Amino acid sequence: MxxxxxxxxxxxxxxxxxxxxxxxxxxxxxxxxxxxxxxxxxxxxxxxxxxxxxxxxxxxxxxxxxxxxxxxxxxxxxxxxxxxxxxxxxxxxxxxxxxxxxxxxxxxxxxxxxxxxxxxxxNVPLVSVNADAPYQTFDDLLKAMGEGSVTVGTAGVNSSGGMALAAIKESSGGELNGARMITYDGGNPAVIAAASGEVEVTTQLAVEQTEMVRAGRLRALTVLSDTPLMVEGIDPVPPITQFLPEFEVAAxxxxxxxxxxxxxxxxxxxxxxxxxxxxxxxxxxxxxxxxxxxxxxxxxxxxxxxxxxxxxxxxxxxxxxxxxxxxxxxxxxxxxxx
Missing domain, CATH: 3.40.190.150 (Bordetella uptake gene, domain 1)
Structure with a gap:
């Protein structure tokens, strides 16, 4: 550079x-x-x-x-x-x-x-699902993305959430064709959409999701990091490298x-x-x-x-x-x- x-x-x-x-x-x-x-x-x-x-x-x-x-x-x-x-x-x-x-x-x-x-x-992106979604683990979500249609709310392709979703697809070998991105004008609207059930998943940043996770409206499945996410009031969120060991993490x-x-x-x-x-x-x-x-x-x-x-x-x-x-x-x- x-x-x-x-x-x-x-x-x-x-x-x-x-x-x-x-x-x-x-x-x-x-x-x-x-x-x-x-x-x-x-x-x-x-x-x-x-x-x-x-x-x-x-x-x-x-x-x-x-x-x-x-x-x-x-x-x-x-x-x-x-x-x-x-x-x-x-x-x-x-x-x-x-x-x-x-x-x-x-x-x-x-x-x-x-x-x-x-x-x-x-910041770190967080993969969370609507509290009523059937996916209990990130492996469950990956399987659904590979076999069916799953809506994912982000702030657009150039947002942190959009780039996180693209990185997950790439690290998974491009087999997650069922993940369908729905874009919003910002991370907050995307997170609200997931919490309300308008979409099933969001990959926006943890800072945009922690309040909804604390409130029980979102369930966090993994964090795009090589260490767990530790935030007061939320159970430790496992790192994505636990599920995709070759996933490349950059702050x-x-x-x-x-x-x-x-x-x-x-x-x-x-x-x-x-x-x-x-x-x-x-x-x-x-x-x-x-x-x-x-x-x-x-x-x-x-x-x-x-x-x-x-x-x-x-x-x-x-x-x-x-x-x-x-x-x-x-x-x-x-x-x-x-």
Missing amino acids: TTSKFAIAVVAGMLALPAAAQDYSWKPDRPINIIVPWAAGGSTDQVTRVVAPILEEALGTEVVVVNQPGASGSTGTQATLDAPRDGYTWTANAIANNATYAVTGLIEDTSIEDYAIYLHVA DYFGVFIPVGAPPEVYETVNQIWQDKVMISEALQAYATDRGAVFAPSFGQDALDRAMPVVVAEACARVTRGEAVLDPSEIGITCPAE
């Missing part, structure tokens, strides 16, 4: 001691918009609304979360890229989405190098992204705030613990390095599945040799 020269330049030499809030070099004079390209209540929306008040207090200005769903998150992301590059319009997402929109053709001529990167948590990092081209003091200030405030935030840690996410804030080159496994995995999986319209190498992503 060709790393972002911009990101390296922005963070170089900026890991000094934390600055006091009044010493931040950028003092915004109007509200900042963070465009969440998914519906309200989903994973990206949830965590962004935890992070926004931290940024708001540090910056001394309003930070507004704007939901703009559509086209697997590409509508709101494109709106962010089209906005003036003045530091007042950011976006939020899973980094694998922003890094691979060009691969799937949802957004042309873009890559992760279009952003300064600020990550906060890593799915989420964050906020500021398009390049703004004044340097914008990135200098947000770097400092991320280090001063976000990386030690008790509110963010509590959210992660309660919802089944991993507290993992980082920014700049460190963030890119941490996220590269999931970026490569998702981009190259698109090629394997025949979903790519652009070779990942054209945006600096090198797929491993077969």
